Amino acid sequence: MSETTTSAVHTALAAAQSEFGKLTKQQKASTGKYSYSYADLAAVLETVRDVLSKHELALVQDVESSITEGGHVVVSVSSRLLHPEGVISTGELVAPVIPDRMNVMQTMGSAITYMRRYQALGLLGLAPEDDDGAGAGNSNAQRRQAARQNPPAIDNGPPLPGEFGPGKDADPWP
Numbered sequence: 001m002s003e004t005t006t007s008a009v010h011t012a013l014a015a016a017q018s019e020f021g022k023l024t025k026q027q028k029a030s031t032g033k034y035s036y037s038y039a040d041l042a043a044v045l046e047t048v049r050d051v052l053s054k055h056e057l058a059l060v061q062d063v064e065s066s067i068t069e070g071g072h073v074v075v076s077v078s079s080r081l082l083h084p085e086g087v088i089s090t091g092e093l094v095a096p097v098i099p100d101r102m103n104v105m106q107t108m109g110s111a112i113t114y115m116r117r118y119q120a121l122g123l124l125g126l127a128p129e130d131d132d133g134a135g136a137g138n139s140n141a142q143r144r145q146a147a148r149q150n151p152p153a154i155d156n157g158p159p160l161p162g163e164f165g166p167g168k169d170a171d172p173w174p
Helices: 007-019 041-054 104-124 134-149
Strands: 002-004 027-030 035-038 058-067 073-083 086-089 093-096
Touching: 007 041, 007 073, 007 086, 007 104, 041 058, 041 104, 058 104, 073 104, 093 104
Parallel strands: none
Antiparallel strands: 002 086, 027 035, 058 073, 073 086, 073 093
16 A cells, blocks of 8 residues: 555544444345355445545545557556545556456456455455344354364374474384
């Protein structure tokens, strides 16, 4: 992340972050092998736009496309958080446009939207939550606690040369 900032920019961002509402994953998608939920770009921007404005912050996202020497189309997105006292910038995300089931323009639009969404989430410190009530939060916390209490066994393979001790066989490399 490249930055030209003052403490006023960081203060404004911290104040805005404390006021962002809950961002929920309300969109559903399926790849055929698995399905998942996500917060779309419109939901991300709706969650932050008024709060950013209140703190004199503006999210600006630049999009560019180009053609490589090999004739492939690539798109890039870079995001900036503007404030009267300075700027916070992300690096550039670049993705190839590889048409699959969509035409080139649909594929390009999909890649741009994906990169804009993830750059906004990262720059603003947002993490969407599942929209299934308090139960999911509790079950996730319970699963994490159970995993800490019963960690999986790890097989480290045969001992390395010079690695001896209780339960270790003799050096396998004489």
